[in-house]
Amino acid sequence: MNxxxxxxxxxxxxxxxxxxxxxxxxxxxxxxxxxxxMMAAGVWTIARYANQNLxxxxxxxxxxxxxxxxxGDAVAIKEVIDEVARAEHLASVWVxxxxxxxxxxxxxxxxGAAVAEALGDLLMQQxxxxxxxxxxxxxxxxxxxxxxxxxxxxxxxxxLLFLAAVVLSALVSSQVSRRVQRRLMQPIDELARAARHISxxxxxxxxxxxxxxxxxxxxxxxxxxxxxxxxxxxxxxxKEKQQLAYRADHDALTGLGNxxxxxxxxxEAMRSAASVAGGFAxxxxxxxxxxxxxxxxxxxxxxxxxxxxxxxxxxxxxxSDRVMRMGGDEFAVIMQxxxxxxxxxxxxxxxRQRIAGDVLxxxxxAGARVRPSVSIGVAxxxxxxxxxxxxxxxxxxxxxxxKQSQFGARVRLARx
Numbered sequence: 001m002n003x004x005x006x007x008x009x010x011x012x013x014x015x016x017x018x019x020x021x022x023x024x025x026x027x028x029x030x031x032x033x034x035x036x037x038m039m040a041a042g043v044w045t046i047a048r049y050a051n052q053n054l055x056x057x058x059x060x061x062x063x064x065x066x067x068x069x070x071x072g073d074a075v076a077i078k079e080v081i082d083e084v085a086r087a088e089h090l091a092s093v094w095v096x097x098x099x100x101x102x103x104x105x106x107x108x109x110x111x112g113a114a115v116a117e118a119l120g121d122l123l124m125q126q127x128x129x130x131x132x133x134x135x136x137x138x139x140x141x142x143x144x145x146x147x148x149x150x151x152x153x154x155x156x157x158x159x160l161l162f163l164a165a166v167v168l169s170a171l172v173s174s175q176v177s178r179r180v181q182r183r184l185m186q187p188i189d190e191l192a193r194a195a196r197h198i199s200x201x202x203x204x205x206x207x208x209x210x211x212x213x214x215x216x217x218x219x220x221x222x223x224x225x226x227x228x229x230x231x232x233x234x235x236x237x238x239k240e241k242q243q244l245a246y247r248a249d250h251d252a253l254t255g256l257g258n259x260x261x262x263x264x265x266x267x268e269a270m271r272s273a274a275s276v277a278g279g280f281a282x283x284x285x286x287x288x289x290x291x292x293x294x295x296x297x298x299x300x301x302x303x304x305x306x307x308x309x310x311x312x313x314x315x316x317x318x319x320s321d322r323v324m325r326m327g328g329d330e331f332a333v334i335m336q337x338x339x340x341x342x343x344x345x346x347x348x349x350x351x352r353q354r355i356a357g358d359v360l361x362x363x364x365x366a367g368a369r370v371r372p373s374v375s376i377g378v379a380x381x382x383x384x385x386x387x388x389x390x391x392x393x394x395x396x397x398x399x400x401x402x403k404q405s406q407f408g409a410r411v412r413l414a415r416x
Contacts, residue, residue: 030192035161037199038226045202045230049237051124054146056244057088058130061142064252065095067327069103069132069140077104085144088240092127094143103140108147157229161222168215187211191220204231253303254310257324262332265322266388269334270381279339279381283348284395285313285355286403287329288373288410293361297368301361302329305372308359316354332395339380341413348376348411375403375410384414 061084068076081093085106095104124146132140194208204227208220249261257265266282273279287309294302306329313323313331322334333351338344355374362368377399385391394414402412 030188034192034195034223038195038223038230041199041202041230045204046233046237047124049234049241050146053088053237053240053244054124054126054128054144056241056248057084057090057146058128058142058144060084060244060247061093061144062130062132063248063258065104065132065140065142066134069095069097070134074103081106089147091145091147092143094127094141096141096143098139100141157226161226164222168219187213187216191216191223195223198227204234251310251325254307254325256310256314256331257322259324259326262324262326263388265324265334266391269322269336270386270388272336273339273381278337279383281335281338281344281347282379282381282391282395283333283335283344283351284326284377284379284392284399285331285333285351285374286376286399288375288403290329290372293370293372297361297370301368301370304361305359305370309355309372309374312355312357313351316351339383341380341383344378344380345411345413348378352376352411373410375399375405375412377402377412377414379414383416 061080064080064084065077067073068080077095081095081104084090085093085108090106091108093104093106094102097103127143127145129141129143131138132142191208191211194206197203198206198208207224207227210220211217249258249264250256251258269280287305290302290305293305306325309331310323310325313333317323317333318335320336324332324334326332335344335347338347352374355372358369358371360369377395377397379385379391379395379398381391384394398412398414402410405412
């Protein structure tokens, strides 16, 4: 037994081995902290944007399902669910009526969907449940959850990069000497600082700088690939948000502004007219005998007629005019700087004539055509109302009177 053992001291370690072990431990710690921070930041960011995306999808479903739920149209409910679910990669959608009875359901049965949904449940606030309201009354409930395929791929890729980085660091640390260690610490510090900055500030447009040391340069490249994946996903989510925001303000069938955009456009038109002591005309347009077209040719033909009417309205409108679909077979046109009754009526008659052309509702061989006819009610700001509700009511009443007319043109000016 030697002197060190007799004194109770541990056996001395060679400096070379100590440096290698110390460097290995330090490298593994740095790589672990950096990778975990990056993965945590990436998961948090993706989950955050995915949750926002899920809420936007939910609001889109709620908007599109309001009318089918009011009329109890099971076919329309299924069409809306299938279209949105496939477009937005949803895992499941449940639609319940006011009595919590199931009226529509979508379940993604593709391979791997269950795993992706479970991962989404773990990292996201789902399933998301939103009420469907009509005139302030709940008429149903939408419950949905989204797949997390991209999130799962991101985590798997990050795990592989993490393991590769650990192995690479261990190999490098076991081969270097004291001098290499001193040279190694500076680029490691730079890498860690950059990674922490990207993680804490979520500055995914930045990249970890390269290094003259091959192994660290490879590690920086792997981390940059990981950051690039996060940045790409972030851009994808932002694009989805923009598209969903557009859908929230526009009619899915015709591409025209919807009722929400109508309210905004009316408020803007009123502010603009009031600022210059001017006015504008509001046209309410309703298709005549539209139900007969649906009953005879089917809903697809009816949709084709609505799309064509929307196209003709856009074509007949001026650059300053706003054209919106109010729902069903009703449209609205806001004509800026048109406040003389005669001019407004002439404009409405011209719009009606433009819409009246034939529309092909079946294929070329069948050759089935219909000629849409519309009734138009015209209200003027400020003569017929100074508020949105008041002006809408005046235009709607005039449109109803035009629709009930048995003779003459189906264009009516609101009563004072």
